Amino acid sequence: MSSVPDVVLNNGVSMPQLGYGVFRVPDDDTERAVLAALNAGYRSIDTASLYGNETGVGRALSASGLARDHFFVTTKVWNDDQGYNSTLRSFDASLGRLGLDHVDLYLIHWPKPSLDRYVETWRALEKLYADRRVRAIGVSNFQPDHLRRLRDETDIVPAVNQIELHPDLQQEQLRRFHAEHGVVTEAWSPLGQGLALRHPVVAELAHRHGRTPAQVVLRWHLQLGNVAIPKSTTPSRIRENIGLFDFALAEVDMAALAALESGTRLGPDPDERETRRRPGFSSAGGRWVS
Template sequence: MSTQPLIALNNGVQIPQLGFGTFRVSVEETQKVTEEALAVGYRHIDTAAGYYNEAGVGAALKASGLPRESVFVTTKLRNGDQGYDSALKAFEDSRAALGVDVVDLYLVHWPVPSRGLAAETWKAFEKLYAEGAVRAIGVSNFLPQHLDALIAGADIVPAVNQLEIHPTLQQIAAQETSLAHGVIPEAYGPIGQGEDLSLPTVIEIATAHQVTPAQVVLRWHVQEGRIAIPKSNTPARIKENFDIFDFTLTDAEIAALDGLEAGNRLYPDPDTFANTQYRN
């Protein structure tokens, strides 16, 4: 079993640098694939209220028999639940679905600037943190202008900013703004929904190290200091994605991967995305 590094967040909480994502994992499959990930060695599981599979993650945690404190659990607030009172209620729903007393990391899933509720929502997050209901609080999909505005009125600086980051969309400005505030960037969609794995540069580096293209890209994230949360429903790929800690990319290879930036956004634009994330 590989040993992965931990990253210290700005409040001292340690987070495993490689997590297992559950986006678009069906309700029926979530428990099974999460158990598979835990068996492989993942100790960081990422879910969200908007994925409607928190209960499956909770069931996997229970079935694994692992001590609660050994698994880092992240979940996120739905856009439609932004606002002070609604965020507090939504958190209780998530905590109950997960079957945990304390959530390790709670994120505002999207900034939704059109609603103007991010600051109010953040006050609810600060209350949850002060009460010890969460170990760390953060944001997701916050571009520089969203993050700057939030922090200007905040008492607590977010610990994490989860962003779409992969070789062809690196969001350098958002990463740099986050780091300037002491916020750790976390990559979702870290292999570009598989699209980036067919790039000649990625394949060439994979061949040189006798590893897979996905392992190259995930190793690139880790060496650049980001948290990364790949996802897969396939046991072999779940294992493969975790097996990235016994090789090292050279500085030249890192630079070559950095050079693949192409503005290739695959997920919604945070400036305009306002879906409530409620089921119809």
């Protein structure tokens, strides 16, 4: 079984650098998929109220028999629930569905600037952190301007910013901002919805290292210092995606992958997002420094 290294967040909490994501996994399938991931050695599970599968994640964690301090759970507050009191209510609902007494990382799912509630939502997350109901708080899909506003108007630095990041969209400027402010970069869609695996450069590196294209791309993420949360419901691929810790990419390999940047965004632009619920889904630190 693979041993996943940790990254240390800005409040001293350790988080596995490779996790398992359950976006678009139906709730009825989630228990089986998460159990397969836990059996393969994953200890970090990423879900969200939007995904409609927190209950399945909770069932899997309960069935696993793992002690609570042996797994790390992330969930997120959805756009419709932004606002101070509504965020606190949404958190309570997520916690109930998960069947836990706390979560390890709680995120604002999108900034949705047109709603203009992410600052008060962040203050609710600060309250949850102060009350020790979450071990760390962070954001998802925030751009530098959104993060600067949190810096100027609130107290706690987000521990994590979970963003779309893959070889076609490497987010160098945003990653640099994170590094300057002690924010961990976490990649959603780390394989570019499978598109990254089709690059001839990736295929050549996979052949040279005797690995799969997915393993090469995930190894690239880890060597950049990113946290990555690949998703698969196929047990063999779940196991394959965690088999990354007995090889390394050379500097020339990393440079070849860096050259794949095309600026292609597969998800919505966080500055323009006017989100309605997606069909098929429902929802039921440190200190800033200059």
